Amino acid sequence: MTAGILALFVALFLFLGLGFDYFYGSFNPVAAPTFEYNDTGYYEARRAGAGSKIPFGTIISLLIGMGMAANSLLNGPRMVLRSTMARRAVSASEKERQLLNIVAEMATASGLPAPTAYVVPDSDLNAFATGTNPSNSVIAVTEGLLEHLNREELQAVVAHEMSHIRNYDMRLMTVLAGLIGAVALLSDFAGRTFRYGGRRSGSFGGSSSSSGGSGRKGGGGAVVLIFFAIWVVLIILAPLLSRMLAMAISRQREFLADASAAELTRNPLGLVSALEKIRRAVMPTSAINNGVAHMCITDPRGSLIEEKLGFTADVLATHPPMEKRILALKVMAYQAGNPQSA
Amino acid sequence: MTVLAIVLLVLGGWVVFTFNGLVKLRNQVTNAFRQIDVQLKRRHDLIPNLVESVKGEMKFEKETLERVIQARAAAVSAGQGGNTGDILAKEGMLTQALGRLIAISENYPNLKANESVKKLMEELTHTENQISFARQFYNDVVTKFNTDQQVFPTNMFAAMLGFSPAALWELPADSPERENPKVNLTV
Secondary structure, three states: OHHHHHHHHHHHHHHHHHHHHHHOOOOOOOOOOEEEEOOOOOEEEEOOOOOOOOOHHHHHHHHHHHHHHHHHHHHHHHHHHHHHOOEEOOOOOHHHHHHHHHHHHHHHHHOOOOOEEEEEOOOOOOEEEEOOOHHHOEEEEEHHHHHHOOHHHHHHHHHHHHHHHHOOHHHHHHHHHHHHHHHHHHHHHHHHHHHHHOOOOOOOOOOOOOOOOOOOOOOOHHHHHHHHHHHHHHHHHHHHHHHHHHHHHHHHHHHHHHHHHHHHHOOHHHHHHHHHHHHHOOOOOOOOOHHHHHHEOOOOOOOHHHHOOOHHHHHHOOOOOHHHHHHHHHHHOOOOOOOOOO | OHHHHHHHHHHHHHHHHHHHHHHHHHHHHHHHHHHHHHHHHHHHHHHHHHHHHHHOOOHHHHHHHHHHHHHHHHHHHHHHHOOHHHHHHHHHHHHHHHHHHHHHHOOOHHHHHOHHHHHHHHHHHHHHHHHHHHHHHHHHHHHHHHHHHHOOOHHHOOOOOOOOOOOOOOOOOOOHHHOOOOOOOOO
């Protein structure tokens, strides 16, 4: 499922990027070469326009997007912790001692090195994980969570975060952020070109740059026109579309993390009661920035979108509706019938 | 000729790949088993402290405390003996005795209010959890190791390459851990 959506995302990106290069750059891999008589007395195949085989727009936007993503991957954990004002959990405090113990237990259960435990000074109930790989990962929980959850529930929440680490969700979401950035850049390039540049060669079909473009005049015109229309619509919708795709992947990873948490603790009902407590505290977690929303146990913006079932929740939320998450966990605990089999 | 060479190369590559994968899993199995040992040792170290701190409050439960101490001594000596069956049985008895102690201590409000006892109880719960999660992880890894050996076509080569299925951690049929701790709450 995740792989499918990711493939769709990459396809969207390639369509936009290559379309941009096709219509505005001189990128055209299938142009019929023109044959020119060269100095040495042979006919030489030459494509219209220099460097027409390289889609510069696509590559540049991808490089910039990935560069930003790499930066966030390298500096992300530190920046996230600083922005939430998290501090290391200390063993002197009773509750934090328990947190440290639980993190160690979950590390044992998953067979990974123990992440560092942090506490976020916020009274809302939330938790997040960050880190580029299991050996330098971090699990942070809010003070409110420590206070309101019992040991079993806290264990379930830590197991959920441990699963994000074990499934390398941080890396996945960073790659997605890179793609979103690249798509946004492309759409920006295109928007500016609409306004200030205009397509360089006047008529449709002659889109292959100034150097003549004898390749596709005539018959291909209508098809190219249709493609151009689709492409323009997609470019306009691109920032929204790319975000929707990323959110769809994020929701899948949340379901996966819930399921892996149940696998680690062998106690899906612990997570059910934790989620129910978290759900009742719907205030936004002000200390946690939206950027790490997808690594949290619940959306830090307050669970208003997640409470809704239906279209908005299906399209725009980082997390699946609590209703659905709890139902999935209850099915695991044989406390509810499987809706898919009924 | 070329076709034959390619087929042989692919087959050879597959064997190397499978072999390395199985070696990796076998080492993980050994490591996971040692992790259980580490946690059992931790429990042995924790118990004297625990008994010392609850002794004053629980003088009416001398028998329970004594059973914990005896079970610990037996488990430690079994651990030094190194006989796996023996270790399993003795550690099972220790788990049983500790479970009883925890259940009874719930009955003493003074004990529950005592800071140092609370801390020790948390440590004990932690250790018991660590042991069960270490076992759970061991069993998960062993299951993966055994499955990887038994699936077709690896099953034809696994024994030839020197792999044999590892044993799951399970309680013997007569293990005291299988019994529920009997707790008499009429104090």
